[in-house]
Amino acid sequence: MAEEHKENNTKVAFFLNLTFTVLELIGGIISGSAAIISDSLHDFADSISLGLGWYFENEAEKGSNEHYTYGYKRFSLLGAMINAIVLLLGAVYIVLVLKKLVEASDFFCREYPKESISPC
Secondary structure, eight states: OHHHHHHHHHHHHHHHHHHHHHHHHHHHHHHTOHHHHHHHHHHHHHHHHHHHHHHHHHHHTOOOOSSOSSOSTTHHHHHHHHHHHHHHHHHHHHHHHHHHHHHHHHHHHHHSOTTSOOOO
16 A cells, blocks of 8 residues: 555656746746756656666566566666766766866966956
């Protein structure tokens, strides 16, 4: 009973998040707001994460067969590993972008003479 309730919660969260993503994307396009569009892309990534978790949890519930004598119980671990790898790649990307931003600010600071108004 508790497992079925957990699956329903994940399913409801997935569809609610996906619906909100679409509505936010439409609102961002109509308003021309890059911030709202980027937030909708972030929500879409959350939806993918929830969808993968839901899929792999369902697969993990399958029983054993001739090919998988233990069953599919490790599929939930596979979903968690995929989510962890995606999060780590996102973190690495953020660090690289921050490094570029710092280097770019150094570039702009060197372009202005000391006597002028500088953004630095």
